Amino acid sequence: MKRGALATLFLTMLIDLLGFGMVVPFLPRMARELGATDVQASFVSSGYSLMQLLFVPIWGRLSDKVGRKPVLMWSIFATCVFMAALGFAGTLWTLLAVRMMAGIATANLSVVQACVADVTRPEDRAKGLGLLGAAFGIGFIVGPFFGGHLASMHLLGRESTGPAFASAGLALLNLTMALLFLPETLPKERRGGPSAERVSVLRPGSYLRAVRASQILLPVALNVVFVSSFAGLEFTFGLFALDAFSMDARGVGNVFGVMGVVGAVIQGGLLRRLAPRLGEVRLVRVGLVLLSAGFLLLSRTPAWGLAGLYAVTLVLATGHSVATPSLSAYVSRRAKASEQGATLGLLQSSGSFGRLVGPVTAGALYGHLSHVAPYLLSSVGMAVAAVLSTRLAPVADVELLAPVERDAG
Numbered sequence: 001m002k003r004g005a006l007a008t009l010f011l012t013m014l015i016d017l018l019g020f021g022m023v024v025p026f027l028p029r030m031a032r033e034l035g036a037t038d039v040q041a042s043f044v045s046s047g048y049s050l051m052q053l054l055f056v057p058i059w060g061r062l063s064d065k066v067g068r069k070p071v072l073m074w075s076i077f078a079t080c081v082f083m084a085a086l087g088f089a090g091t092l093w094t095l096l097a098v099r100m101m102a103g104i105a106t107a108n109l110s111v112v113q114a115c116v117a118d119v120t121r122p123e124d125r126a127k128g129l130g131l132l133g134a135a136f137g138i139g140f141i142v143g144p145f146f147g148g149h150l151a152s153m154h155l156l157g158r159e160s161t162g163p164a165f166a167s168a169g170l171a172l173l174n175l176t177m178a179l180l181f182l183p184e185t186l187p188k189e190r191r192g193g194p195s196a197e198r199v200s201v202l203r204p205g206s207y208l209r210a211v212r213a214s215q216i217l218l219p220v221a222l223n224v225v226f227v228s229s230f231a232g233l234e235f236t237f238g239l240f241a242l243d244a245f246s247m248d249a250r251g252v253g254n255v256f257g258v259m260g261v262v263g264a265v266i267q268g269g270l271l272r273r274l275a276p277r278l279g280e281v282r283l284v285r286v287g288l289v290l291l292s293a294g295f296l297l298l299s300r301t302p303a304w305g306l307a308g309l310y311a312v313t314l315v316l317a318t319g320h321s322v323a324t325p326s327l328s329a330y331v332s333r334r335a336k337a338s339e340q341g342a343t344l345g346l347l348q349s350s351g352s353f354g355r356l357v358g359p360v361t362a363g364a365l366y367g368h369l370s371h372v373a374p375y376l377l378s379s380v381g382m383a384v385a386a387v388l389s390t391r392l393a394p395v396a397d398v399e400l401l402a403p404v405e406r407d408a409g
Contacts, residue, residue, distance in 0.1 A: 008181050009112060009115050010132065010135050011177065012112070012174060012178050013112055013135035013139075014138055016079070017136055017138075018139050019079070019166070019167030019170040020167070021142070021256070022150065022166055022170075023083070023086065023163045024234065025144045025252050025253065025256055026163065026249055028042075028236070032239075035092060037367060038239060038363050039367045039368075040092070041235075042359040043360070044095055044099050045099075045359040046355070046357075046359050047103065048355075049103065049353075049355035050352075050356050051100050052106070052348075052352035053356055056109070056348040056349040056351075056352055057110075057210075057346060058107075059075070059108055059110065060110040060114065060344060060348070063111045063114060063186070064191060066191070068184060068185050069178075069185075071111050072108060072112070072182065075111070076174050076175045076178055077171075077175055078101075078102075079102065079105045079106055080171035080172045080175060082101045082102040082105055083164055083165075083171055084164070086098050086167075087162075087165045107348075109348050112132060113332065113348075114185075114344055116128040117332045117344070132325070136260075136263060136267070138260060139260065142257075144252065144253040144257055145254060146253070147163040148249040148254065149253070150163045151250075210346055216331050216343065218391055218392060219327060219392065221388065222388045223351055223354065224350050225388065226291075226323065226382065227358065228381065229291070229295070229358065229382050229385070230291070230320060230358070231355040231362070232361065232374040233374075233375070234358075236363070236366050236374050239366065239371075240371055243371055244302045244371055255309070258310060259313050259314075266318060271321070271322065271325060275329070280329045281330065283322050286322055286323075287323025288383075289319070289382075290316075291316060291320060291378075292386060293319075293379075294315035294316035295375045295379035295382060300372075302372070328347065331344065331347045332344060365377060
């Protein structure tokens with residue numbers, strides 16, 4: 001069952017991320033068209049992340065109680081509805097409201113990661129999560145590329161409406177495929193009991209208690225710094241490409257496509273070979289160092305031209321593709337079999353907090369200081385995260401709380 005389940009999860013995430021990749025690079029431009037300043041445009045991204053911040057641990061814990069498939073089915077259905085609504089958003093407030101509802105719907109990554117943990121051995125966890133990372137990479141090859149071309153159609157008189165409707169169609173396809181082919185990966189006998197309290201980073205006491213109980217305080221702190229630093233790029237790059245390079249939506253899609261190719265190669269193949277040899281902790285450190293250097297170089301690309309921009313994005317894509325699944329694998333290997341969704345939900349919730357803070361900070365720096373100021377700050381942030389990573393104990397020295405049962409097949 002393991003291979004079939006992983007293949008289905010891969011396909012489910014791939015279709016989901018194709019739709020996601022179509023709209024994200026162009027949302028800041030869409031907000032501009034609706035009259036937003038660069039700082040106000042950041043609220044569209046941050047509102048989405050705020051809802052994920054609240055609901056990632058909720059969906060993770062719910063999936064530990066009722067199973068993975070029901071939660072994923074609800075998530076995909078709601079994604080279809082709110083992606084379609086995005087195409088009709090005619091005011092800034094409507095755009096913000098729709099993105100916040102989409103944030104609730106799409107707060108499912110910890111559930112998918114938990115599905116992978118359900119069907120893989122602890123020592124193979126990085127490989128399985130790397131496969132999901134490949135889905136991210138492929139989604140960002142095809143998604144932004146076609147999103148850029150669809151945006152040029154200007155449906156309803158605006159950019160990004162074409163990608164929004166296409167994304168809703170993909171979500172509908174995804175819903176059908178998940179209903180027919182996605183297996184339930186968490187047997188009833190491995191489902192946990194009711195949670196003692198609702199956990200959220202907006203309730204610091206409950207969140208810190210849950211993080212300490214899971215023994216992932218340091219990885220969570222590292223993840224906040226890491227994700228907030230990278231989220232500034234995700235939000236500002238479309239504006240940066242337009243303002244510094246006069247790049248249209250197609251060009252932005254092409255750049256993200258190149259980054260996606262790199263991510264797919266690394267996470268779908270190379271990472272599988274490196275993880276057993278180097279271990280998750282070393283891979284996290286390597287990725288963060290590359291990201292710190294890449295952001296510093298990115299701040300110089302307006303003087304180097306498009307060739308320099310493409311070269312630097314290769315460095316950034318490599319660092320991100322190495323660090324992200326390795327950190328998730330490290331945390332997953334410390335979680336109990338019955339708490340994979342909850343533990344990974346805590347990690348993803350910290351990431352949502354980073355995506356809440358990152359775009360607002362980057363938008364303020366971009367709009368009021370300079371176009372490269374967000375990337376200089378991100379370089380410093382990645383360096384701080386790299387320093388924090390030196391305190392992570394190697395996985396071989398970590399006593400697993402309760403390893404996921406080995407797959408009998």
